[in-house]
Amino acid sequence: MEALIPVINKLQDVFNTVGSDVIQLPQIAVVGTQSSGKSSVLESLVGKDMLPRGTGVVTRRPLILQLVNLSPEDRRKAAGEENGVETEEWGKFLHTKNKIYTDFDEIRQEIETETERITGNNKGISAEPIHLKIFSPHVVNLTLVDLPGITKVPVGDQPKDIEIQIRDLILRYISNPNSIILAVTAANTDMATSEALKVAREVDPDGRRTLAVITKLDLMDAGTDAMDVLMGRVIPVKLGIIGVVNRSQLDINNKKIVAEAIRDEYAFLQKKYPSLANRNGTKYLARTLNRLLMHHIRDCLPELKTRINVLAAQYQSLLNSYGEPVEDKSATLLQLITKFASEYCNTIEGTAKYIETSELCGGARICYIFHETFGRTLESVDPLGGLTTIDVLTAIRNATGPRPALFVPEISFELLVKRQVKRLEEPSLRCVELVHEEMQRIIQHCSNYSTQELLRFPKLHDAIVEVVTSLLRKRLPVTNEMVHNLVAIELAYINTKHPDFADACGLMNSNIEEQRRNRMRELPPSVPRDKSSKVPGGLPPAPLEPSTAAAAEAEGTKGAPGDGTQDAGTGGWRGMVKASKSEDGTYEEKTKYMTSLPASPQKGHAINLLDVPVPVARKLSAREQRDCEVIERLIKSYFLIVRKNIQDSVPKAVMHFLVNNVKDNLQSELVGQLYKSLLLEDLLTESEDMAQRRNEAADMLKALQRASQVIAEIRETHLW
16 A cells, blocks of 8 residues: 555656646645744654744745655666666756756755745745655655645735635645644644634535644643643544654754754653554654555545546546647648538528527527418418508598499509508518527528537637528628518509409399398388489488599499489489488488588688698498498408418528528528638638647546556555
8 A cells, every 4th residue: 555655756746747726635734823923833743944934924835845766776776767866855947847856955045935935025925836755765755735824914015815714725725625633732822722623624624634733842831741632632533643853053053964853752651641652753643644645545546546447537638628739730720611511501400409498599590480480470370451431432432533433433442452461561671680690690590500620710600600601691782682672563554353352242232232122121111222313301402522423423323414404303323312312320420420520602702722721520321331341341351361372482582592591502602701811821820729728638638647646556466
């Protein structure tokens, strides 16, 4: 199992090369308040003076320290690899590549220099770690992280939120579930106020990966000891509590070596805590950390292996999406153009690889526009919308000119039905616009879902979008013109012989004839059904308004063309008027209506005809109502026929002139516009960050593959 820690160190080296922390490796994070002795503990574990020391904030960047134990055989092998290193202990920094440090004072100086390079020469901190590897036969295999001490008040040029910054930095390392937390607390402070244990408990409430270290046992007040604390009676810690004695600042100034300090520590423990001496001290701490880390690595290794394999598969997929560097640009351009054109057509046909599930798109949306949006819009158009009965009556009168009409003029029907059919043009043109917008959306759909390679070449993508947009823009006026013509064709010839219209007219005429016969049956028996000679009640005929006479003329007996008499005899126009009175309404109603009209001018008085008011709202006669009803029914019948034609022909025109035309000509248009030798270099220029992202993904994939090999080298027997 001793081989596990070097394996983790190898993995650490592998991932350090790509500068990523995607894998949370097992390590020991050292946490404590400022000047609680964290760096001194690490120096004791290494056995060398190698870390910056002093008062105030000294550790201002995380230091990832890897301790590598060298056997004599490993020592000879390493000497050959490291270009003849003569000493038995040396160090290496990641940022200085292969430079070997045999003088540990140089290591301390390099740490200070590298810290100041990033954080400045005052008291600022940084989250960027320093990686240091120590090779020695006197150390145990460990991976530790020395973190800045917890502080409360900013000093120097530290920002006001320095406490929050340091806390966030510490939590970033100890939140790793694969890390062991080494909570360092000074013995001359109350353990109940330990900031290290408090922050450790936040991320490890069960205490399964927290080990407490009590420093400065020799600095406790006279008459007090740390027996209760070390025994776990004050605050129990599952992994244990280990006490150590560090060198004082005076010892450091006097150049007291670490080995001598460890001997003095052992003597102090034997004197003050004889029963606990064998379970405390720096050497016991080193062995405990080594054991804990090995067991922790053993527990984490299966999950770590799975995580590495999953990430390797993800980065392989990511690298594939970035594509390979372009070698044959001409073939690549033609391939991308062909693929885009194919995907565009497939999206319209509904055979694309990537089917949208959140909303309709492509051909399905065009179908929805045709049969739902456009169809419902046409069905919502009222055949008689915007047309009142007065409008119909006015059109009938205007169509007759100065002569009273015997029949409903046909021209009035044509004028009114054309006006209504014209209303179908606007929704038809709107249908073309909606289909055009959807075909624009298909371009973006293909770019996002179907042809991700295009995202590598932003200029090619923009050029393709421009060409397709231009093609659609070119076809839009042609399609609009055709739809306009479809409506104009319907307006050009009102086909009253249309089979559907003829059937409607026949049915309507039979209904009207039936109503007329019913009214004739309702007449009093004393009135002849063919001709009338007298007005009921024996009243003499009254003078009629010309328009009323005209209406009566249209309904009276059409015969007696040679009868020139003007009396009330049979066959005269007065008789027709009287008959129409009996048929259309009572005499009293007519008289009442006529009395509401302006009186005839008296003899000798002039009148301005323009001042005669035209009655706008009045009760229509039965004849007028019947005429309006006939026209309205005819308009509605013919309008429904035209609407059915438009609803069928507009989608066909849009498909032929816009959709199918673009589908058929898209690839040839793209090739003609873009497949040119002069444009190759420019169009296939990758985006600035694409090459960088491909290289980063390739490096990460290599690191993950190398890590997978490193873990695979561990035999199962090493785990136990």
